[in-house]
Amino acid sequence: MDIVGYSDPLSLAPGEGLRVMASTRSPSFRASLARIAGAGGPAVVPSGIDGTYPGRGQELRLGSYVVVDHAPPIGVGAGFALEAWVWPTAPGAHPQAIAGRHDGARGFAVGVDDLGRAALWLDGEVVAVDEPLQRRAWFRVAGSYDAASGTARIVQEPLAAWPGAVEPQSVQRSVEGWSEPDAPFLLAAWGDPADAHYNGKIEAPRLLAADGSVLAAWNLGGDFASDVVVDESGGGHDGRCVNLPMRAVTGRAWRGRTTAARLAPDEYGAIWFHDDDLDDAGWEPFAELTTPDDLPSGVYAVRLSTDDGDDEVPFFVRPPRGRRTADAVVLMPTLSYLAYGNEHNSWANPIPSTPGLETILTCVGERDRYVADARLKSIYEMHTDGSGVAYSSRLRPIANMRSDYGMPLLLGGPHQFPADMELLAWLDGRGIAYDVVTDEDLHDDGAALLDGYRVLLTGSHPEYWTEAMLDALESWLESGGRLMYLGGNGFYWVTSLFPDRPHVLEVRRGHAGTGVWRSEPGEVHHASTGEPGGLWRFRGRPPQRVAGIGFTAQGFDRSLPYCRADGADDPRAAWIFEGTAGDEFGAHGSVLGGAGGFELDRVDTELGTPPHALVLAVARGFSDVYQATSEDILTSDSLQGGTVSPLVRADLVYYERPNGGAVFSTGSIAWCGALLDDDGENDVSRITENVLRRFLAKRR
Numbered sequence: 001m002d003i004v005g006y007s008d009p010l011s012l013a014p015g016e017g018l019r020v021m022a023s024t025r026s027p028s029f030r031a032s033l034a035r036i037a038g039a040g041g042p043a044v045v046p047s048g049i050d051g052t053y054p055g056r057g058q059e060l061r062l063g064s065y066v067v068v069d070h071a072p073p074i075g076v077g078a079g080f081a082l083e084a085w086v087w088p089t090a091p092g093a094h095p096q097a098i099a100g101r102h103d104g105a106r107g108f109a110v111g112v113d114d115l116g117r118a119a120l121w122l123d124g125e126v127v128a129v130d131e132p133l134q135r136r137a138w139f140r141v142a143g144s145y146d147a148a149s150g151t152a153r154i155v156q157e158p159l160a161a162w163p164g165a166v167e168p169q170s171v172q173r174s175v176e177g178w179s180e181p182d183a184p185f186l187l188a189a190w191g192d193p194a195d196a197h198y199n200g201k202i203e204a205p206r207l208l209a210a211d212g213s214v215l216a217a218w219n220l221g222g223d224f225a226s227d228v229v230v231d232e233s234g235g236g237h238d239g240r241c242v243n244l245p246m247r248a249v250t251g252r253a254w255r256g257r258t259t260a261a262r263l264a265p266d267e268y269g270a271i272w273f274h275d276d277d278l279d280d281a282g283w284e285p286f287a288e289l290t291t292p293d294d295l296p297s298g299v300y301a302v303r304l305s306t307d308d309g310d311d312e313v314p315f316f317v318r319p320p321r322g323r324r325t326a327d328a329v330v331l332m333p334t335l336s337y338l339a340y341g342n343e344h345n346s347w348a349n350p351i352p353s354t355p356g357l358e359t360i361l362t363c364v365g366e367r368d369r370y371v372a373d374a375r376l377k378s379i380y381e382m383h384t385d386g387s388g389v390a391y392s393s394r395l396r397p398i399a400n401m402r403s404d405y406g407m408p409l410l411l412g413g414p415h416q417f418p419a420d421m422e423l424l425a426w427l428d429g430r431g432i433a434y435d436v437v438t439d440e441d442l443h444d445d446g447a448a449l450l451d452g453y454r455v456l457l458t459g460s461h462p463e464y465w466t467e468a469m470l471d472a473l474e475s476w477l478e479s480g481g482r483l484m485y486l487g488g489n490g491f492y493w494v495t496s497l498f499p500d501r502p503h504v505l506e507v508r509r510g511h512a513g514t515g516v517w518r519s520e521p522g523e524v525h526h527a528s529t530g531e532p533g534g535l536w537r538f539r540g541r542p543p544q545r546v547a548g549i550g551f552t553a554q555g556f557d558r559s560l561p562y563c564r565a566d567g568a569d570d571p572r573a574a575w576i577f578e579g580t581a582g583d584e585f586g587a588h589g590s591v592l593g594g595a596g597g598f599e600l601d602r603v604d605t606e607l608g609t610p611p612h613a614l615v616l617a618v619a620r621g622f623s624d625v626y627q628a629t630s631e632d633i634l635t636s637d638s639l640q641g642g643t644v645s646p647l648v649r650a651d652l653v654y655y656e657r658p659n660g661g662a663v664f665s666t667g668s669i670a671w672c673g674a675l676l677d678d679d680g681e682n683d684v685s686r687i688t689e690n691v692l693r694r695f696l697a698k699r700r
Helices: 334-339 357-362 366-374 417-429 439-450 467-478 683-696
Strands: 003-008 017-024 028-037 051-054 065-068 080-088 096-102 107-112 118-122 125-128 139-146 151-158 169-174 185-187 200-209 214-219 228-231 239-242 246-249 270-273 285-290 298-305 310-317 328-332 391-393 435-438 455-458 482-485 496-498 501-506 550-554 562-564 599-602 614-619 650-656 662-665
Touching: 003 298, 017 028, 017 298, 017 310, 028 285, 028 417, 080 096, 080 107, 096 200, 107 139, 118 139, 118 151, 125 151, 125 169, 298 417, 310 435, 328 417, 328 439, 334 391, 334 439, 334 501, 435 439, 439 467, 455 683, 482 683, 662 683
Parallel strands: 003 310, 328 435, 328 455, 455 482, 482 662, 599 650
Antiparallel strands: 003 017, 017 285, 028 051, 028 298, 065 185, 065 239, 080 139, 080 200, 096 107, 096 185, 107 118, 118 125, 139 151, 151 169, 200 214, 200 270, 214 228, 228 239, 246 270, 298 310, 391 501, 496 501, 550 599, 562 614, 614 650, 650 662
8 A cells, every 4th residue: 555544533523633644655645535424425525634745654563562661770781680481472483572671782681582492682692591482381581690700691491391391491601791772671572663572471570680689570460451560679660561462361370260360460460462462553643633613423534645546544523522413323333343453364364165265365455465464453363473362453554444445255345334334325315314423432421422312223243342332222222212233243242442542442252252263261351441351142241132133143155135024014013114025135235245144143032132022034045154153052063054054044123112212133244235236226225214214203
């Protein structure tokens, strides 16, 4: 990509400020503001950001570490001892620093050399043991230097020794000493800018003077949501985490008696570092824009262009704070956008047996290659060391959150943000007024954000929900709100935001659920909030309690139409099908060619579907590419595919709630992709419009 950008914040009200960042190889670029959905559809919006700007390349500095701004006092060339407990996850990948003050040429550091062995660096001299560290095992690594004798020593001691295989090792030899480096004291990296990033856990690092006195002793447990690492020596040499390494992870003393870090802080004294972590890209803005006080609610973008490329940086304008400007509100699932932000695992590391893999790979585009080359990760990726990515930040480019993006797994079809733009385009085409708010708005403002709205429409895949969001939605529904859940696999994963870094999402996958990775033993509780992660279902809040349906199957070869079910003939719901013809609908759409597909939901009274809920239609008959969700399978067998499992289906559901409320749920991610077929003159569109206009009517 010749130019790429991002904005901060992602959602704002009229009259509030927006910073816009960009990086380009070109000497100059152009910027303009456009409305890409809402308040009448696409349109250029004259603004103070319009113009030409000097080009500037801005780096992405990946890799987490701890910087000690007030370094422990140790004279240049003096003796010392530096030690830590480590659990390496990629030993031998490249030289990796554990702790020290080294700039790559001068100074001192303890780390892991390029052969995976514990090593001590003194300027350019490297003293290493003979055998490599064992991956994913605890070792005490200690390096020391005796200035009087000029002797350097490195020790590698396993927590669990195996005679003849994994045993304590030490090496010492004479060196000339070390000199003043041009770098701060770091944990898990060295240099300025930081380099030699370590992959794995570090616990209880300490720096001792030549006489054995403790100069610094860092507790890597403590406040798991904080970026502060406390020096418990009393010397005041606290550290500061950079690029959000993973906290609330097990240390060498974990015994498996609890998985809540706050209940056993001594057993959670480690931090897990990765060389591809990223918190805030930290790019300098090229412009700051104050949105007009009368800017209508909708979806906007700063459009960037050079002679060789372009990009679109979207953001959301909510109505003025404390007000609404329509009776309907669309909740843009921005936490789900963030969770999938820069996803490329589905094509860059596919299962070789993936059906249609060759065709999928032909759909890989410029933006896909950019995020893969830049090592930008979604929470559907693995870190360099093979562990799952638990954090995702919006303060970086998110190249697949673009209105024209096509997901390779869906053969170039829209997913997440571009799919939801089709919903908004449909609303605009029907002349239906609506406001736009985001997941973060609902998380921050709670139920008050929804006061006065008659209808809330979701996007196509509202998968990631915080506790505050669920509480707010359920409160609004209890007061008589009317929900149109226009997607599939919604209300699924426990999600949290860091209180001091609300731009970062956290998800711990737990040990069950349909996903691409599992949490490590003992690491299911979120660092940001302390709450247990995994599926909302296993915290007693399954999707069926809210939407009447919940995730049941997924596949990606083709989408299918719905067929009317008995519930469609019930007098309570007959109005939903007014103007439709025949028993089948949704045979076309932009997501795999139909209205029922990709990820599907079903009713289940045992999981909370109300007993009076009506199943209006069902999409079934999927291939065995579609498989039932793993959380519904107790024993492995060969009967979970779409040709044999009754769970592989999409249920279209309607039910009434107290106080004049109601819920309409479609059960398929692909539903919104069928709205615009034949210019919106189709039965999926008619059904959706029938429901929306009835829901917008004044309450009884």
